[in-house]
Amino acid sequence: MNMYVISIITQNTLNVLQRVAGMFSRYRINIEHINISRHTEELSYWNVVIYSEDDRIELLTKQLNKIIELVDIKIIDKVPMSGQFEGASA
Amino acid sequence: MTDKVGVCIATSGPGATNLITGIADAMLDSIPVVCITGQVANPLIGTDAFQEADIIGMTIPITKWNYQITDPKEIPHILAKAFHVAKNGRPGPVLIDVTKDAQFGEFDFDPEQLKGFSYNTPVVCESDLSKAAHLINQAKRPYILAGHGITIANAEAALAEFATKTGIPVACTLHGLSSITMDHPLYVGMLGMHGNYGSNVLTNEADLIIALGMRFDDRVTGNLNTYAKNAKIIHIDIDKAELNKNIQTNVAIHGDAKEVLTELINHVAPNNHASWINKFKDYYSLEHETVMHYQVTPQPGHKIKMAEVIDKLSRKTKGNAVIVSDVGQHQMIAARYYQFRNPRSHITSGGLGTMGFALPAAIGAKIAAPDREVIAVIGDGGFQMNIQELAVLAQEGLKVKILILNNEYLGMVRQWQELFFEERYSFTSLVNPDFVKIAQAYSIPAMRVSDDSELNKALDTMLDTDSSFLLEVMVEKQGKVFPMVPAGCGVGEIRLS
Numbered sequence: 001m002n003m004y005v006i007s008i009i010t011q012n013t014l015n016v017l018q019r020v021a022g023m024f025s026r027y028r029i030n031i032e033h034i035n036i037s038r039h040t041e042e043l044s045y046w047n048v049v050i051y052s053e054d055d056r057i058e059l060l061t062k063q064l065n066k067i068i069e070l071v072d073i074k075i076i077d078k079v080p081m082s083g084q085f086e087g088a089s090a
Numbered sequence: 091m092t093d094k095v096g097v098c099i100a101t102s103g104p105g106a107t108n109l110i111t112g113i114a115d116a117m118l119d120s121i122p123v124v125c126i127t128g129q130v131a132n133p134l135i136g137t138d139a140f141q142e143a144d145i146i147g148m149t150i151p152i153t154k155w156n157y158q159i160t161d162p163k164e165i166p167h168i169l170a171k172a173f174h175v176a177k178n179g180r181p182g183p184v185l186i187d188v189t190k191d192a193q194f195g196e197f198d199f200d201p202e203q204l205k206g207f208s209y210n211t212p213v214v215c216e217s218d219l220s221k222a223a224h225l226i227n228q229a230k231r232p233y234i235l236a237g238h239g240i241t242i243a244n245a246e247a248a249l250a251e252f253a254t255k256t257g258i259p260v261a262c263t264l265h266g267l268s269s270i271t272m273d274h275p276l277y278v279g280m281l282g283m284h285g286n287y288g289s290n291v292l293t294n295e296a297d298l299i300i301a302l303g304m305r306f307d308d309r310v311t312g313n314l315n316t317y318a319k320n321a322k323i324i325h326i327d328i329d330k331a332e333l334n335k336n337i338q339t340n341v342a343i344h345g346d347a348k349e350v351l352t353e354l355i356n357h358v359a360p361n362n363h364a365s366w367i368n369k370f371k372d373y374y375s376l377e378h379e380t381v382m383h384y385q386v387t388p389q390p391g392h393k394i395k396m397a398e399v400i401d402k403l404s405r406k407t408k409g410n411a412v413i414v415s416d417v418g419q420h421q422m423i424a425a426r427y428y429q430f431r432n433p434r435s436h437i438t439s440g441g442l443g444t445m446g447f448a449l450p451a452a453i454g455a456k457i458a459a460p461d462r463e464v465i466a467v468i469g470d471g472g473f474q475m476n477i478q479e480l481a482v483l484a485q486e487g488l489k490v491k492i493l494i495l496n497n498e499y500l501g502m503v504r505q506w507q508e509l510f511f512e513e514r515y516s517f518t519s520l521v522n523p524d525f526v527k528i529a530q531a532y533s534i535p536a537m538r539v540s541d542d543s544e545l546n547k548a549l550d551t552m553l554d555t556d557s558s559f560l561l562e563v564m565v566e567k568q569g570k571v572f573p574m575v576p577a578g579c580g581v582g583e584i585r586l587s
Contacts, residue, residue, distance in 0.1 A: 014158070019150055026151065062331035068155045068175060 001051055003032075005077035006061075008046035011069040012038055019067050024050065027060050043071065051081065091412070091434055091458035093244065095122040095176045102128040103141030106187070107148065111444055113183045114152040118441025119265065120238060122181035124172045131191040132160045145187050154182035162195030166203040178209035180329040181242060211346040212328070214353060222300075222324045222341045223357035229298035229322075231366045232258045235281060235310075238265035238440075239303010239327060245348035246433045249302065250274065252351045257362035259370055261289040263304050265440045268430035272409065278370040282310045283575045284422040287381075288373025290573070290581040293318050295369070301325045303347040306336040307441070316580030326350045380586050381572050386427065388542045393566040396420055396495045398542075400427040402549055403465065403493065411463040412437065412455050416448035416472035419501035422571045424467045434459075446475030449492065453479060456488045463491070463553070470496040470522050477528065483558045484532040491552050492534075492560040494525055497567050505570045510577075529560035536560035 010016045017036065024031055033049035052060070057075065064073055100106050106127040116123045130139040146158050155175045157168055165188070172184040226232060240249050246269050253260050253270070259278040260270050270277050279286030281293075290312075293299070299321045304310070306325075311317045314336060322340040325333055326347060333342040343350055385397035400423050403411070409431035415421040415438045430436055437455055439447035452466035473494055483490055504518040529536035535555060539548040545563065552561040575584045 015146060015150065015156075018147060022150055059331070059335060062335075066154070066329075066331060 001053060001081045002057075003077075003079040003081055004050050004052060004057055004075055006046075006048045006050065007072075007074045007076045008048065008064070009039070009071040009073075010044050010046065010067075011071065012040075012042055012044040013069055016044070016067075016069045019069065020046070020064065023060065023064050023067070024048075027052075027056055027063075029056065029060060091437070091455045093122075093177075093242070094458075095124055095173050095181075096454065097124050097126070099126045100128070101141070102130055102145075102190075103143045105141075106145040107143055109185075110148065110152070111442075113149055113185065115439050115442040115444045115447065116183040117152045117154070119439065120181050120242060121183065122176040123183045124169070124176050125183060125185040127185060127187045128193070129158065129187045129189045132189045133191075135189070145185065149185045152183070153185050156185040156187070158187040158189070159192050160189045162192045163197040165192070165197070166199060166201075167206075170204040170207060174207040174209065211349055212330075212344045214343060214345045214350055218341055218343050219350075219353055219357050222343065222354060225298055225322055225324060225341065226256060226258075226300065226354075227359045227361070230363070231292075231296050232256070232298040232300060232363065233293065233296035233321070234258050234260040235263065235299060235301045235304055236260055236266040236269050237263045237302060237304025239347045240266060240269035241434060243303060243328070243347035243349075245303070245346075245351055246270065248348050248351035248355070252355050252358075255355060255360050256358050257360075257364075257367075258300065259363070259367050261285070263307070263310055263440075264425055264438065265436075266304060267425055268433055268435040271431050272429045273431065276367070278367070279374065280425060282307075283312070283577075284426065284571050284573065285310075286374065286426070287377040287573045287584060287586060288370045290575060290584045291373060292369060294320060294580070294582045296321045299323050301327075301337075302351070303327060305329075305332045308336075311336065311581065312575045312583070313578060313580040316582065377573065377586065382427075393540070394542055394545060394563055395569055396423040396497075396565050397427045399493070399495060399545065399549075399563050399565065400424050400467070402545060404428045406549055406553060407463060407465075409435075411435070411465050412459065414438065414448050414452040414455055414464060414466045416466075416468040417443045417445045418469045418472060418503075419497070419505065419569070419571050420467055420469045420495040422502075423495070426571075445469075445472040448472065449476050449479045450482075452490045452492070453482055453486075453488060456490045457486075464489075465491045465493055467493050467495065469501060470494060470498060470525070471500040471520055473525065474522070480529060480532045480534060484534055488558060489556065490558050491555075492529075492558070493552070494560065494562040495565050496522065496525070496562055497565050497569065498522060499567060501569070502571070504568070508568075508570070509574075525560065525562045534558050534560055536562070538562040538564065540564040 029050050029052050035047040039045045130142045172186050176184045253276045260276050261281050279289035324341045325339040326343045330344045386401040409429040412435050413428050415424040448466045448468045456464040500518040507515050526536040526538050552559045573584045
């Protein structure tokens with residue numbers, strides 16, 4: 001189990017929050033922290049913190065990449081968690 | 091049937107929600123379709139107005155893309171984008187919701203609004219091709235697994251050329267069927283839970299698997315912990331998210347199946363693998379002796395078997411028909427016993443396994459390919475799940491043939507209850523209406539046969555009738571589909587009985 005900090009850029013459109021957040025819930029990954037801010041009129045910058053296993057995060061990012069409104073996604077930090085954090089993710 | 095994008099239109103509320111199963115089906119089976127739904131007028135959204143449903147919210151997880159149009163000026167650009175998204179890359183469904191005020195609004199159309207969409211298939215890296223070719227040239231027991239991507243990419247000829255040059259045996263997934271003619275000397279059968287014996291067992295003996303436009307679905311792999319452990323894996327797919335998803339690859343190529351195969355043909359050496367192919371033949375003989383021969387041969391005093399019907403149908407149509415099957419035992423029997431000779435000849439609901447699929451899908455197939463013989467093969471359970479579509483057949487005068495294999499059961503569920511749930515049968519026995527009378531009420535000619543001696547003539551009548559026709563064949567009630575890989579087992583544990 002690792003903590004990941006994910007940076008996402010999306011178009012700033014209706015429903016994009018639902019599309020992206022829905023993908024996390026589909027993979028049963030709880031969002032621990034999220035910040036979305038309008039960067040330009042067209043783009044939003046996201047910062048998301050989650051706990052997950054490596055193989056799940058790879059699958060998740062590939063699926064997120066298929067969202068038409070998603071412009072870019074990067075894992076910017078990965079922190080191995082000690083036992084006390086295990087199970088933090090649904 | 092074609093590589094064109096399908097279109098369907100539904101009204102707001104219940105019309106839109108009734109599309110959901112079909113959309114989910116198209117998503118899992120990579121079918122390009124644009125669904126246009128009506129919506130209440132923009133000022134009424136969120137007021138629980140008459141026939142208001144948040145169809146955008148409901149279909150986000152089951153579409154490639156969806157969008158709500160509230161301004162008529164958006165219509166040209168958004169619809170052009172919808173077709174672009176539905177068709178390119180891995181195809182899939184797109185839903186466009188149009189509010190009533192946008193539908194009634196007016197705007198000045200500018201053709202420029204339709205432009206700006208281009209698609210290039212992924213560029214294939216030369217080093218990946220070289221690595222793949224090296225593995226292929228070195229392999230002693232290579233094995234091609236061909237999926238739906240072959241048909242979607244129109245790569246049938248490239249597949250045959252690649253297999254012929256390399257001498258590598260080809261097995262197909264359920265949706266890969268008909269991407270290579272079944273009388274091809276290198277075709278070795280269908281993969282999966284009810285696939286052929288050798289094509290499943292020998293997955294575990296192969297030293298190289300070349301997966302083309304397939305996604306290592308759980309129905310194909312069985313238990314992943316025991317799947318293809320002796321093989322290196324080359325996986326070619328247009329959807330990057332499928333690569334290294336279920337199976338870790340040695341070479342993953344993100345690309346269009348036709349383009350990759352066409353390139354790869356130039357990199358590989360001519361070869362043949364006669365002794366390896368003989369293993370498939372040996373297993374085929376075993377399966378034929380223990381299962382297939384018995385299933386297709388009439389037994390005096392016994393009821394007609396599903397396989398016998400499909401075998402006869404296959405011979406009478408010379409493997410040239412389009413078979414549209416529903417979901418269940420008859421689906422697996424149609425896939426196993428029909429000898430497909432031409433591309434785009436097998437249509438079924440694979441990923442979602444949607445009962446009720448075959449009748450409306452056959453109607454669509456006939457409209458797309460009016461010159462081909464389209465035969466919907468349906469079980470008695472699934473037929474009633476969309477039986478109202480007989481009205482469309484009658485109204486449009488479409489020459490779709492309907493073959494009901496009636497065992498008076500939800501046969502596949504019954505088979506599982508018998509084999510894995512100690513014969514505790516639960517809601518699988520069916521009391522059906524008179525399907526012949528129902529067809530006749532729609533002015534569709536119909537007949538029923540129960541006796542082996544009448545089967546040939548009945549099939550001839552169905553095929554010779556110059557209109558739609560419903561043939562109901564009363565088949566063995568408690569027949570089971572074998573071979574079978576029990577759920578959770580490895581492909582090597584496939585059972586012949």
